Amino acid sequence: MTSVNSSAPPVLQLDHVTRSRAGRVAVQDLNLVLPPGQVLGLLGVNGAGKSTTLSMIAGALRPDEGAIHLNGEDFLERPELARRLIGWLPERAPVWPELTVAEHLDAHGRLRGLSGTALREAREATLERLELQPLARRLAGVLSQGQRQRLGLACALLHRPALLVLDEPANALDPVQVTALRTLIREQAAAGASVVLSTHVLVEVTAVCDRVAILHEGRLRHDGPVRADDHAALERRFFEIAMQGVAPAAHAA
Numbered sequence: 001m002t003s004v005n006s007s008a009p010p011v012l013q014l015d016h017v018t019r020s021r022a023g024r025v026a027v028q029d030l031n032l033v034l035p036p037g038q039v040l041g042l043l044g045v046n047g048a049g050k051s052t053t054l055s056m057i058a059g060a061l062r063p064d065e066g067a068i069h070l071n072g073e074d075f076l077e078r079p080e081l082a083r084r085l086i087g088w089l090p091e092r093a094p095v096w097p098e099l100t101v102a103e104h105l106d107a108h109g110r111l112r113g114l115s116g117t118a119l120r121e122a123r124e125a126t127l128e129r130l131e132l133q134p135l136a137r138r139l140a141g142v143l144s145q146g147q148r149q150r151l152g153l154a155c156a157l158l159h160r161p162a163l164l165v166l167d168e169p170a171n172a173l174d175p176v177q178v179t180a181l182r183t184l185i186r187e188q189a190a191a192g193a194s195v196v197l198s199t200h201v202l203v204e205v206t207a208v209c210d211r212v213a214i215l216h217e218g219r220l221r222h223d224g225p226v227r228a229d230d231h232a233a234l235e236r237r238f239f240e241i242a243m244q245g246v247a248p249a250a251h252a253a
């Protein structure tokens with residue numbers, strides 16, 4: 001399934017990354033290396049540290065310790081790399097209610113240095129790819145949740161980033177759109193982009209990811225390839241890790 005180019009530098013490298021939130025360690029000593037064209041699924045129970053990790057990868061949170069490199073460059077020294085290299089769909093994608101769908105894409109494109117014909121072409125191609133053309137002139141404030149999620153995805157994809165960071169991308173999508181999202185993610189990987197996505201839905205990982213990382217209590221507990229033909233193995237591993245520290249009575253509950 002993967003189209004990894006092993007001779008290129010990693011798109012993303014995390015070395016010993018640690019981050020506390022509200023006085024508690026949310027992510028601890030995390031090491032990850034992501035080559036071009038690979039789709040990595042990030043799993044973990046609520047509070048495991050997935051969103052904190054994705055926020056650091058997207059440049060929205062700074063690690064307390066450790067290093068992050070994008071395409072071999074020091075991301076903490078050069079946070080502006082995010083504008084060009086990263087497309088981020090946060091857990092709750094912010095929208096400006098008074099702007100239309102097309103205006104959102106224009107605003108995101110300008111923030112990433114696109115203008116004129118390049119911006120127009122990127123906007124039209126993205127509207128078409130995300131099937132948002134019928135909604136292009138609609139105000140974001142009146143979109144359904146799933147339509148908003150697709151707008152968030154469109155904003156993340158618009159500038160063709162080398163790294164897509166998707167926090168729960170299937171949130172609020174109907175089954176047709178979930179299938180379309182899977183196709184879109186594999187298409188991005190085939191074109192050379194790397195993808196990190198977090199999800200609570202294990203079957204999403206089996207369906208779309210080359211590799212899975214499982215976080216528990218802020219620590220990386222598993223990092224390995226996904227076997228599309230063995231979903232049960234992923235489930236077993238996930239629950240093995242997720243149930244650590246849970247009392248037997250809680251298991252049974």
Ligand SMILES: Nc1ncnc2c1ncn2[C@@H]1O[C@H](COP(=O)(O)OP(=O)(O)OP(=O)(O)O)[C@@H](O)[C@H]1O
Pocket residue numbers: 021022024025026044045046047048049050051052053
């Ligand atoms: N804005 C915040 N302020 C303070 N602490 C936070 C904040 N966001 C998350 N945390 C804490 O950081 C830890 C990791 O949370 P994080 O949101 O990264 O986990 P998650 O794996 O994404 O969880 P979920 O699956 O519920 O979205 C948790 O202990 C959480 O309480």
